[in-house]
Amino acid sequence: MIRPLPCLRVMANAFLWMAGFLAMPALFASEPSRTMNPTLRPPTQRSFGSLADGTAVSLYTLEVPGGWRAEVTDYGAILTSLLVPAEGDGKPVDVVLGFDSLDGYLARHPYFGATCGRVANRIAGGMFDLDGKRYTLAKNNGPNHLHGGLAGFDKKVWKATPLVSERGPAIDFQTVSPDGDEGYPGAITARVTYTLTTDGELWVEMSATTDKPTIINMAHHSYWNLAGQGSGSIHDHELSVAADTYLPVDAGSIPTGEFAPVAGTPFDLRPERRPAATLGEAIAAIPATADGKNPGGIDHNFVVRGWKPDGSLRSVALLRDRKSGRTLEILSDQPGIQVYTANYLDGSLKGKGGGAYGKHAAVCLETQKYPDSIHHADWPTTRLDPGRPYRHTMVHRFGSR
Numbered sequence: 316m317i318r319p320l321p322c323l324r325v326m327a328n329a330f331l332w333m334a335g336f337l338a339m340p341a342l343f344a345s346e347p348s349r350t351m352n353p354t355l356r357p358p359t360q361r362s363f364g365s366l367a368d369g370t371a372v373s374l375y376t377l378e379v380p381g382g383w384r385a386e387v388t389d390y391g392a393i394l395t396s397l398l399v400p401a402e403g404d405g406k407p408v409d410v411v412l413g414f415d416s417l418d419g420y421l422a423r424h425p426y427f428g429a430t431c432g433r434v435a436n437r438i439a440g441g442m443f444d445l446d447g448k449r450y451t452l453a454k455n456n457g458p459n460h461l462h463g464g465l466a467g468f469d470k471k472v473w474k475a476t477p478l479v480s481e482r483g484p485a486i487d488f489q490t491v492s493p494d495g496d497e498g499y500p501g502a503i504t505a506r507v508t509y510t511l512t513t514d515g516e517l518w519v520e521m522s523a524t525t526d527k528p529t530i531i532n533m534a535h536h537s538y539w540n541l542a543g544q545g546s547g548s549i550h551d552h553e554l555s556v557a558a559d560t561y562l563p564v565d566a567g568s569i570p571t572g573e574f575a576p577v578a579g580t581p582f583d584l585r586p587e588r589r590p591a592a593t594l595g596e597a598i599a600a601i602p603a604t605a606d607g608k609n610p611g612g613i614d615h616n617f618v619v620r621g622w623k624p625d626g627s628l629r630s631v632a633l634l635r636d637r638k639s640g641r642t643l644e645i646l647s648d649q650p651g652i653q654v655y656t657a658n659y660l661d662g663s664l665k666g667k668g669g670g671a672y673g674k675h676a677a678v679c680l681e682t683q684k685y686p687d688s689i690h691h692a693d694w695p696t697t698r699l700d701p702g703r704p705y706r707h708t709m710v711h712r713f714g715s716r
Contacts, residue, residue: 355379355479355483355484355513356378356479356484357477357478357479357484358375358376358377358477358478358484358485358486359375359376360373360374360375360376360475360477361373361374361376362374363388363390363416363417364416364417364418365417366390366421366472370472372388372389372390372417372472373388373389373475374386374387374388374395375387375388375389375475375477375486377483377484377485377486377509377510377511378484378511379483379484379511379512379513379515380513381400381515382398382399382400382407383398383399383400383407383511383515384396384397384398384407384511385397385398385509385511385517387486387488387509388417388420389472389473389474389475389488390417390420390421390470390471390472390473391420391428391429391430391468391469391470391471391473392429392430392468392469392471392473392488392490392507392509393413393420393427393428393429393430393469394411394413394428394509394517394535394537395411395413395414395420395428396409396411396413396544396667397409397410397411397517397537398410399515399541399641399713400515401639402639402640402715408541408542408543408639408641409543409544409667410539410540410541410543410544410641410643411427411428411537411538411539411540411544411677412427412428412537412538412540412544412545412666412667412672412676412677413427413428413538413544413666413667414427414666414667415666415667415668419664419665419666424664425538425657425659425660425664426462426469426536427536427537427538428536428537428538429462429468429469429535429536430468430469430488430507430521430533430534430535430536431462431463431467431468431469431533431534431535431536431681432462432463432467432468432492432505432521432523432531432532432533432534433463433467433468433492433496433497433499433503433505433523433529433530433531433532433533434460434462434463434499434530434531434532434689434697435462435463435532435533435534435536435681435683436461436462436532436534436616436653436681436683436686436687437456437459437460437461437567437568437569437686437687438452438459438460438461438686438687438689438690439459439567439569439687439690440458440459441453441454441458441459441460441498442460443530443689443690445500445528445529445530445689445698446528448500450498450499450500451498452464452497452498452499453465453497453498456567456568457567458567459567459568459569462534462536463497464497464498465497466497467497468490468492468505468533469536471490471492472490473488473489473490473507474488474489474490475487475488476488476489480510482510482512482513482516482518483510483511483512483513484510484511485508485509485510485511485518486508486509487506487508488506488507488508488509489504489505489506490504490505491503491504491505492504492505494526494527499529499530500527500528500529501525501526501527501528501529501699502525502526502527503523503524503525503526503529503531503699504523504524504525505521505522505523505531505533506520506521506522506523507519507520507521507522507533507535508520514712515713516710516711516712516713517710517711518708518709518710518711519535519708519709519710519711520706520707520708521533521535521705521706521707521708522704522705522706522707523699523704523705524699524701524704524705525699525700525701526701527701528698528699528700528701529698529699530689530697530698530699531697531699531705532683532684532688532697533683533705533707534653534681534682534683534707535681535682535709536679536681537679538657538676538677538678538679539634539643539677539678539679539680540552540636540676540677540678541634541635541636541639541641541642541643542636542638542639542641544666544667544670544677545666545667545668545670545672545676547673547676548595548673548674548675548676549594549595549656549657549675549676549677549678550593550594550595550598550675551593551594551595551636551637551638552593552594552634552635552636552637552678553591553592553593553594553634553635553637554584554591554592554593554594554597554632554633554634554635554654554678555584555585555586555588555591555592555632555633556584556585556586556617556631556632556652556654557585557586557619557620557621557629557630557631557632558577558584558585558617558618558619558620558631558652559576559577559578559585559618559620560574560575560576560577560617560618561574561575561577561582561615561616561617561618562574562575562615562616562617562618562651562685562686563575563615564614564615566608566609568614569686569687570616570685570686570687570691572691574618577617581596581597581600581601581613582597582613582615582617584597584617584654586633591635593637594613594656594675594678595675597612597613597656598611598612598613598656598675601613610658610659610674611658612655612656612657612658612675613654613655613656613658614653614654614655614656614658615653615654616651616652616653616654616683616685616686617651617652617653617654618650618651618685619631619647619649619650619651619652622649622650624650624695626648626706626708627648628646628647628648628708628710629646629647629648630644630645630646631645631646631647631649631652631682632644632645632652632654632680633645634678634680635716639715640715640716641713641714641715642713642714642715642716643680643711643712643713644711644712644713644714645680645682645709645710645711645712646709646710646712647682647707647708647709647710648706648707648708648709649682649683649684649707649709650684650685650695651682651683651684651685651686651695652680652681652682652683653679653680653681653683653686654678654679654680655678655679655681656675656678657672657674657675657676657677657678657679658674658675659674660672660673660674660675660676660677661673661674662674682707682709683707684696684697
């Protein structure tokens, strides 16, 4: 048997290694760039308090020229504020609901600005089967599981890495959820990166890997009011959603499995509508139930028009404040978007500046896979397997019209 010369073996191995490396760009395609941009300042860090066990919590500020500023905390990977410049010489406006201090986020609140997971939204019965084994999750929404359970991603202190990417200042958050956490199988490493671009876009990029089969469906859960947080209801906001169908739900807000046309219903938020639909109009058409268990309003998932599992960003929603003309466009690579009109806010929560947040004081626009997907084999899967990273990107693009 003729053996290759050692130098040839080295060259061959090097060639194979390089070929393998070049074949893997997709795996790293959405990793945050760490290329420093000398014209931008890195995020600043300050103390935001501590947990009962003494764990320190920080608040990070991302700023770009023009008056744009975002603040995020490593507790829950939460967006606590986003300042958007006003027209002319007006003072920048904070357009997300939240609290001035950590105490508000440590108390009970409806996921203001949070990163929700492992699985956002609801899982019916707080259980699911995977590869022939049943898993029982925390039930924190009546008989159902909601937003990752009693101590989901929104209640973890994430490891934070400030950086300046090619797009702008960014914070890269990472956390490890151990096998059995809240009842889920597999240890996963999750990441979320917030980037504020020089154009004032807020990018939220989520990813995760696992060591054994599990499920995941992360979501960003900010409450938006383009007139400014604490300014009142969003009844006069216009909303268009690129969806021809939506998912009807049962009394527990679990999808029934039907894909229903939006045409002729209060859920017709299609961008072709003229005049554009207002949220007040839609809310009024979905009244509260007589027993008081359902407060009325929208809390439904819309099926994104033309979605394909190719990772491409698509414009899925456009929100507009009639008075200021300020707009928020949502782009995402996910098949669904949950529209929630803050139906359960009741004025008992005191937000930034001490103002009370009343019913319909904001709207959530949460891109994600469909709720309760694990119980529907023909829906886009929430299954996560080793070696196949989960990715989810959404872009918040502001403008005026």
